[in-house]
Amino acid sequence: MDESVVVIGNFDGVHTGHAEVLAHAQSLAPELPLVVVTFWPHPMRVLRPEQAPRLLTGLNDRIRLLKAAGAAEVRVVQFTRDTSTWSPAEFVERILLPLRPAHVVVGENFRFGYRATGTVETLRELGQGRFQVEAMGLVAVEGEKTCSTLIRTALDSGEVELAARHLGRTFRVRGVVVVGDQRGRELGFPTANLPVPPDMAVPADGVYAGWLTVLDEPGAGPMPAAISVGSNPTFQGLERRVESYVLDRTDLELYGHQIAVDFVARLRGQITFTGIDALVEQMEADVARTRELLA
Numbered sequence: 473m474d475e476s477v478v479v480i481g482n483f484d485g486v487h488t489g490h491a492e493v494l495a496h497a498q499s500l501a502p503e504l505p506l507v508v509v510t511f512w513p514h515p516m517r518v519l520r521p522e523q524a525p526r527l528l529t530g531l532n533d534r535i536r537l538l539k540a541a542g543a544a545e546v547r548v549v550q551f552t553r554d555t556s557t558w559s560p561a562e563f564v565e566r567i568l569l570p571l572r573p574a575h576v577v578v579g580e581n582f583r584f585g586y587r588a589t590g591t592v593e594t595l596r597e598l599g600q601g602r603f604q605v606e607a608m609g610l611v612a613v614e615g616e617k618t619c620s621t622l623i624r625t626a627l628d629s630g631e632v633e634l635a636a637r638h639l640g641r642t643f644r645v646r647g648v649v650v651v652g653d654q655r656g657r658e659l660g661f662p663t664a665n666l667p668v669p670p671d672m673a674v675p676a677d678g679v680y681a682g683w684l685t686v687l688d689e690p691g692a693g694p695m696p697a698a699i700s701v702g703s704n705p706t707f708q709g710l711e712r713r714v715e716s717y718v719l720d721r722t723d724l725e726l727y728g729h730q731i732a733v734d735f736v737a738r739l740r741g742q743i744t745f746t747g748i749d750a751l752v753e754q755m756e757a758d759v760a761r762t763r764e765l766l767a
């Protein structure tokens with residue numbers, strides 16, 4: 473392998489801060505390939521599953537977004553209990569040196585090796601005479617430092633607009649459309665239902681304006697949608713779902729299709745209505761707002 477510039481991290485979400493780290497790394501040696509080293513599963517999922525964060529992106533999206541941000545190659549280190557026992561020196565030996573890095577770039581809060589004992593300083597010492605280490609400060613958007621935790625917290629409170637500003641794109645949920653309670657068509661608003669995956673981040677319960685894209689139909693563009701996240705409290709639903717009504721369409725056949733739902737703006741919280749007429753009236757108002765917001 474030729475020399476390279478290496479960036480290491482979890483990169484969950486591949487947000488604007490991550491993109492800047494990659495851009496800066498590339499600028500250190502534009503002639504060298506940019507290699508990103510990332511870990512899967514998330515180390516917390518392996519070490520403390522009960523505290524593991526809900527992820528902003530799955531592995532495929534992470535790889536795709538890292539490549540879009542300039543990575544020539546993404547090396548996925550399978551994180552296991554065994555990997556977690558490697559000392560910082562072992563980590564450098566086994567993961568970094570084979571990549572022949574001229575520069576290694578990490579975030580200033582980067583920790584690595586057994587019990588996270590390795591710091592930026594450790595990496596510098598281990599790299600002496602072998603590679604240059606650069607630690608980058610966190611990038612801020614509107615005075616707030618971008619990090620995956622901030623974006624998760626924003627989504628937990630439904631602030632999809634804030635999440636999008638830090639992500640550098642709208643937050644996306646993807647999945648395969650399942651059959652629901654078959655009530656949507658009766659109400660006049662058929663909705664494509666996605667189950668909420670237990671390990672992925674999803675915006676707080678509520679109603680949003682956004683876009684639905686059918687991923688397994690090549691060339692299909694995004695369609696404007698009014699999106700409901702929740703368990704249909706009006707009907708005492710139990711299962712939490714992401715339901716999207718594509719505006720002005722009744723002809724869609726989406727069951728079994730792979731779709732993506734992009735969240736643009738939050739409209740309101742879930743309401744437990746006492747009658748169906750009131751729900752339908754509110755849905756009509758949601759659709760009108762969605763139309764305005766996406767125009």
Ligand SMILES: Cc1cc2nc3c(=O)[nH]c(=O)nc-3n(C[C@H](O)[C@H](O)[C@H](O)COP(=O)(O)O)c2cc1C
Nearest residue numbers: 652653654655656698700704705706717742743758
């Ligand atoms: C724009 C929009 C807003 C919604 N708002 C609510 C709501 O406030 N309360 C509620 O109980 N359900 C709400 N829903 C969910 C409907 O109850 C649900 O789509 C309907 O029961 C059909 O469910 P089904 O797709 O499983 O057939 C909303 C759905 C949409 C598309």
Ligand SMILES: Nc1ncnc2c1ncn2[C@@H]1O[C@H](COP(=O)(O)OP(=O)(O)O)[C@@H](O)[C@H]1O
Nearest residue numbers: 651652653654656657662663664718721726727
């Ligand atoms: N405008 C639309 N937006 C979303 N899904 C639609 C639309 N028109 C038709 N469909 C289809 O209808 C299904 C939803 O109908 P619905 O009565 O809500 O049933 P379910 O309870 O199974 O979701 C979707 O999965 C999709 O295949």
